Amino acid sequence: MTSEFPDRAAPALLALDAAIASSGLHVENRERPKLERVIARMLQPGADRIDDAAFRAAICTVRRKPWGSRLMDLTRRAGQVWVTRADTEAAAITVDDPEPDDARLLAALAPVVQARLRAQGDTPRAAVDNIRADLFDGTGRVLSPGELGTLARAVADAFALADMDTFATDLEREESSRKDRDAKIEDTARARRREEVQRLRAWEKSLVPFSDVPGLLRCSQREALRWIAENRLPVARRVPQSNGQERWEFDPAELMALRQQIPEWRRDGTDSTSRAPIAPDLGNRRVGNAVIAQVAALDRYAAHFRTARALNRRITLVTGPTNSGKSHTALDALAQAESGLALAPLRLLAHEFRESLMARGVPTSLATGEERIDMPGSRHLAATVEMCPLNNPVDVAIIDEAQMLTDPDRGAAWTAAIMGAPARHLFVLGAPDCIPMVKRIAELCGDPVDEIRLERKSPLVAAERAVSLHELQKHDALIAFSRREVLDLRAMLLAHGKRVAVVYGALSPEVRRAEAQRFNNGDADILIATDAIGMGLNLTIRRVVFAALRKYDGNQTRDLNPQEVKQIGGRAGRFGKHEQGVVAVLEGVGSPSFIHAMLAAPPQPIEDMRPQVQPDADIVQAVATEIGSDSLFGVLVRIRRAVLRRDDPNYRLANMEQAFAIATALEGVADLTLAQRWVYAMCPVDDRDNGIQRLVHWAADHAAGNSVAPPGTGPLPAPERAERTELERAEKRHKRLVAWRWLALRFPEAYVNREEAEATTARLNDWIEDVLRQQSIRARTPRTSPFSPDRRSSPPGRRNRDAAPGGKRPPRKRR
Known part of the structure; x- marks a missing residue:
C-alpha cells in the first residue's frame, strides 16, 4: 500500500476495485500499486469512486511506458532502426485506449515519426542523409541496403513523394554500390599493407650481423668499427637487447655497393670523419634503413628549412606567466616592421593577432587551416602555427605559446615553426618552462638568443x-x-x-x-x-x-x-x-x-630535451622515391623505423599515430597520388566520431571524380527546447565541417560549395550560441541540491572529503 497519500490510500483502493468491476478491464497485480497512486491523485476529498473515463485515463497513464517499449520492439522487428525512444514515448501519450492492439499503437506512432522525418531536412534526400548520419554518430550503425530502402519509403511517405518506390530503389542501389566500394577498398588496403609488410620483413631477414661485415668488405674488424663511427658504413637496424646493449645488423647489398670506396677510405684515414657518405644508387635492389634515414634527413632537421638558414636570424625569447604582457611586447615590434608574421596556437588567437595589428593600423591577412582572409597589399600575416609559410622572408615574426613544444600531439609543429620561420628577428613567446627547449632549438639552428623575462602585472x-x-x-x-x-x-x-x-x-x-x-x-x-x-x-x-x-x-x-x-x-x-x-x-x-x-613550484624540468620532428610532404615524397613505392603506409612504416635512431642526440620522432591510421585506411583508395594521401593524413579529424572512416568515404568520392558535399546541420530544434544530446550532435557536425573546409582549401575541385559550408557553419554556431544563452534550457537537476549544506551528492569531479591534496582518494584498507 502506498504511503504517499495516506489519507487517500483506502479510498483509492476502494475506487480501484469498484472501477475494475464496473469497466470489466483486466488489471495485472503488478499494475495495482501504480494505479492506486494515480487514482489517489485524481480523487476529490471525501470521494471513493471515479468515473469510467477517469479510470481509463489512469490505466493509460500507467501503461504508457510499457507501450513505448512495445513499440520499440515492433519497430526493431520491422527494421525501422531510426525510430527513437522519444518517438515511441510521444506516440504512447496519444493513445487513449487502455487495451490497444499492435495496429492501434503503430497507428499512433505513424504521425509522430512522419513529423520527425519531415523535420530532418528540406528534401527527402537530405532527411535520409541526416538520419543515417545520426545513426552512425550515435551507435556506429550503418544501414543495410534493405534497411535503407525501408527508411527511404518512410521518408518518401512523410514528404508525400509521388514515386516512393523509385526513390527507395535508387537509394538501395546506391547503398549497395557504396558497400561494394567499401569492401573493395578494405580488401585492397589489406593486400597492399600485407605486401609492404612482407617487403619489409624480407629485407629484415636478409640483414647480417656485424661479424659478417669484415668478410663482405674484406677488411679488418677494427677498420669496420672505425668506418661505422665515421658514418661511412650504415647500420641498417639496431635491435635493443635485454642487457641494454644493441645488436647491429647490416644490409649486405648496401655493403657490397660501398666496397669500391674502401681504398679511398683507407687513404683518407681519419681526415674526413664528419663527412657522411653519399647514398649509393642501388637501382632496384632493396633500400636499407640507413639510406632512408639519410634521404629523410630528420637527424639534420634544421637544415631542411633552407630559407630560414639563409637568413641572419636573431631570436628574442619573451617569457613570463599568464597576464604578464608577452603578446603586447612582441606585437608592438611586429607592427613597426615592414613585413611580419604572427603565429598562434589556435584559430581564435590568430584572429586576435590580426585584430590587434589592424587596430595598430597594420593591414594583415589571415591563414588558418580552414579559412583565408587576403588583404590586398598586406605584408603582414596572422596564422596558426601549422600554417607557417616557410619560403617568404619577413622582418619580424612572433610564435606564441612555445611551451607547446612538449605537447605530444602538436609539439612538432612548434619545432618546425621556430626552426623554419623565415624572419630576420623572431620573437618566441611562452611560459618560463619553455626556456631550455627554445635555447636548444636555437643552438641546433645556429641562431643567437636574447631573453626578456616578464612578471605578472597583478599578484x-x-x-x-x-x-x-x-x-x-x-x-x-x-x-x-x-x-x-x-x-x-x-x-x-x-x-x-x-x-x-x-x-x-x-x-x-x-x-x-x-x-x-x-x-x-x-x-x-x-x-x-x-x-x-x-x-x-x-x-x-x-x-x-x-x-x-x-x-x-x-x-x-x-x-x-x-x-x-x-x-x-x-x-x-x-x-x-x-x-x-x-x-x-x-x-x-x-x-x-x-x-x-x-x-x-619552480618550472618543471623537461624530461626529453630533444625537439619533436615529423616529415613533411617533401620528405615523404623523397622517401617514396628512394624505396620505389607510392604507398603512404609503406613510406610511414619506413620512416618510423629508419629516420631517427632512438638514441639520436638531437631530435625525436613525434607521435604520428593518427596520420599512420589514416594512411592505413586510405591504402585501398585508388587514383589518389601520394601527395594527396599525405594531405588527407594531416586532416584534423576526430576518430572518436568515426572521423577516419568518414574521411575514407570522402577520399573515395574524390578519387572517383565525384564532388564531396559539405555536411549539413541536421535538424535544429528551437534553442530553448534543445536537449544535451542535440547540442552534442551539433558540436560533432561542426567538427565535421571544420575537416571538410580544411580539405576544401586544398582540394577545391572536389570539395565544392565552400560558401554553403561556411553558411552552414555560421548557422550551427548561431544555434549553439543561442542554446548556451538560454537560461530556460531544460537541464536535469540533481535530486539533492548542490547548494544544500547537508547534501550527500557531489558535484562533477568531486572526490571524498578526505581526499589527498592532489584529489586522490586515500588507499583502502585491506579487509
Whole structure:
C-alpha cells in the first residue's frame, strides 16, 4: 500500500476495485500499486469512486511506458532502426485506449515519426542523409541496403513523394554500390599493407650481423668499427637487447655497393670523419634503413628549412606567466616592421593577432587551416602555427605559446615553426618552462638568443580555504576537465538562478568568443570552462576555482602539474580589472594546499630535451622515391623505423599515430597520388566520431571524380527546447565541417560549395550560441541540491572529503 497519500490510500483502493468491476478491464497485480497512486491523485476529498473515463485515463497513464517499449520492439522487428525512444514515448501519450492492439499503437506512432522525418531536412534526400548520419554518430550503425530502402519509403511517405518506390530503389542501389566500394577498398588496403609488410620483413631477414661485415668488405674488424663511427658504413637496424646493449645488423647489398670506396677510405684515414657518405644508387635492389634515414634527413632537421638558414636570424625569447604582457611586447615590434608574421596556437588567437595589428593600423591577412582572409597589399600575416609559410622572408615574426613544444600531439609543429620561420628577428613567446627547449632549438639552428623575462602585472594568490558551490560569485570561473562535467555544473547553477557562460574544446572559436563576451559584459555571472581557457580569450576573471584537480590526458588520469595550474589559474586577476587574481579549489575536491604548492613550484624540468620532428610532404615524397613505392603506409612504416635512431642526440620522432591510421585506411583508395594521401593524413579529424572512416568515404568520392558535399546541420530544434544530446550532435557536425573546409582549401575541385559550408557553419554556431544563452534550457537537476549544506551528492569531479591534496582518494584498507 502506498504511503504517499495516506489519507487517500483506502479510498483509492476502494475506487480501484469498484472501477475494475464496473469497466470489466483486466488489471495485472503488478499494475495495482501504480494505479492506486494515480487514482489517489485524481480523487476529490471525501470521494471513493471515479468515473469510467477517469479510470481509463489512469490505466493509460500507467501503461504508457510499457507501450513505448512495445513499440520499440515492433519497430526493431520491422527494421525501422531510426525510430527513437522519444518517438515511441510521444506516440504512447496519444493513445487513449487502455487495451490497444499492435495496429492501434503503430497507428499512433505513424504521425509522430512522419513529423520527425519531415523535420530532418528540406528534401527527402537530405532527411535520409541526416538520419543515417545520426545513426552512425550515435551507435556506429550503418544501414543495410534493405534497411535503407525501408527508411527511404518512410521518408518518401512523410514528404508525400509521388514515386516512393523509385526513390527507395535508387537509394538501395546506391547503398549497395557504396558497400561494394567499401569492401573493395578494405580488401585492397589489406593486400597492399600485407605486401609492404612482407617487403619489409624480407629485407629484415636478409640483414647480417656485424661479424659478417669484415668478410663482405674484406677488411679488418677494427677498420669496420672505425668506418661505422665515421658514418661511412650504415647500420641498417639496431635491435635493443635485454642487457641494454644493441645488436647491429647490416644490409649486405648496401655493403657490397660501398666496397669500391674502401681504398679511398683507407687513404683518407681519419681526415674526413664528419663527412657522411653519399647514398649509393642501388637501382632496384632493396633500400636499407640507413639510406632512408639519410634521404629523410630528420637527424639534420634544421637544415631542411633552407630559407630560414639563409637568413641572419636573431631570436628574442619573451617569457613570463599568464597576464604578464608577452603578446603586447612582441606585437608592438611586429607592427613597426615592414613585413611580419604572427603565429598562434589556435584559430581564435590568430584572429586576435590580426585584430590587434589592424587596430595598430597594420593591414594583415589571415591563414588558418580552414579559412583565408587576403588583404590586398598586406605584408603582414596572422596564422596558426601549422600554417607557417616557410619560403617568404619577413622582418619580424612572433610564435606564441612555445611551451607547446612538449605537447605530444602538436609539439612538432612548434619545432618546425621556430626552426623554419623565415624572419630576420623572431620573437618566441611562452611560459618560463619553455626556456631550455627554445635555447636548444636555437643552438641546433645556429641562431643567437636574447631573453626578456616578464612578471605578472597583478599578484596571483592561492585561496586559504576551499569554495562551496553556493559561494560562487560574479566574475568567478569554475574549471572542470570534461564536457560532461562542464554541462553538469552548468545545469546545477542554472537550476538555482545563476547566469552562466561555458567554454570547452568542442565549441567552435566563434562560440567560445561569444560566451567569453557574455561573461565579460556581465550577461553571465559565472564562467564554467575546461582548460580550453588556458590559451587565448581575454577574460575578466577575478577568481579561478578548480572543480577537479585531476584530468585525463589521453593516456591516464593524473594530478594537474604546476604548469597547468599556473596557466589556467593565471587567467584570474586581469590587469586593470581586478587588483589581484585568486586561485581556489571547490569544496570536497582536494586541499587548498595543493594549489599553494603548484603556484609556488619552480618550472618543471623537461624530461626529453630533444625537439619533436615529423616529415613533411617533401620528405615523404623523397622517401617514396628512394624505396620505389607510392604507398603512404609503406613510406610511414619506413620512416618510423629508419629516420631517427632512438638514441639520436638531437631530435625525436613525434607521435604520428593518427596520420599512420589514416594512411592505413586510405591504402585501398585508388587514383589518389601520394601527395594527396599525405594531405588527407594531416586532416584534423576526430576518430572518436568515426572521423577516419568518414574521411575514407570522402577520399573515395574524390578519387572517383565525384564532388564531396559539405555536411549539413541536421535538424535544429528551437534553442530553448534543445536537449544535451542535440547540442552534442551539433558540436560533432561542426567538427565535421571544420575537416571538410580544411580539405576544401586544398582540394577545391572536389570539395565544392565552400560558401554553403561556411553558411552552414555560421548557422550551427548561431544555434549553439543561442542554446548556451538560454537560461530556460531544460537541464536535469540533481535530486539533492548542490547548494544544500547537508547534501550527500557531489558535484562533477568531486572526490571524498578526505581526499589527498592532489584529489586522490586515500588507499583502502585491506579487509
